[in-house]
Amino acid sequence: MSNKKNHPVWEVYDFHRTCRLSKKYWSTKFIRLRRVNFWLEYSLLATAPSSAIAGLVFWSTTYGKIAWSILATITAALAVAKPLLKFSEKLEKLKEIVTQYRSVEFQLGALGNDIRRQDEYSSAMVNTYKNLVNQVHDITNQEPIERIDKDLQNSCYNEVNQELPITFFHEPTK
Numbered sequence: 001m002s003n004k005k006n007h008p009v010w011e012v013y014d015f016h017r018t019c020r021l022s023k024k025y026w027s028t029k030f031i032r033l034r035r036v037n038f039w040l041e042y043s044l045l046a047t048a049p050s051s052a053i054a055g056l057v058f059w060s061t062t063y064g065k066i067a068w069s070i071l072a073t074i075t076a077a078l079a080v081a082k083p084l085l086k087f088s089e090k091l092e093k094l095k096e097i098v099t100q101y102r103s104v105e106f107q108l109g110a111l112g113n114d115i116r117r118q119d120e121y122s123s124a125m126v127n128t129y130k131n132l133v134n135q136v137h138d139i140t141n142q143e144p145i146e147r148i149d150k151d152l153q154n155s156c157y158n159e160v161n162q163e164l165p166i167t168f169f170h171e172p173t174k
Helices: 010-046 062-085 087-118 122-141 148-165
Strands: none
Touching: 010 062, 010 087, 010 148, 062 087, 062 148, 087 122
């Protein structure tokens, strides 16, 4: 196993794993943000005076009036903050990043299949790899600048190692 990493083809496989990691990381960030946005939207709609929830009998009780006042106050604050949070813009940006990583990962998978099928890492394949590296460079420039969630990154890293172990890849003989 130690000499496996000496073949130039491992740059493709390592890059494939890195792209899978990035795709998983940003996909999870996207899903989490979409979930937060959903609950924010839901709370805004649920506490609107015209909503079916606002008409529940419970709200006319003493405790219900207090609870409704608290909910309405929190929702009013969220309604003011929502445009400042720019969830829609962030979601669209993350969706685009994830889509681009998925495309590159698909192309890397196809390149890996070609390497396995042809049992070589030709100069044309090297050029394909270099083009994909340039694409990922462009994607990383679009990534939001933020503190990396190390726990999420480690979780994604472990998933990638299970999905794409070293034994998954083929080292050509040519």
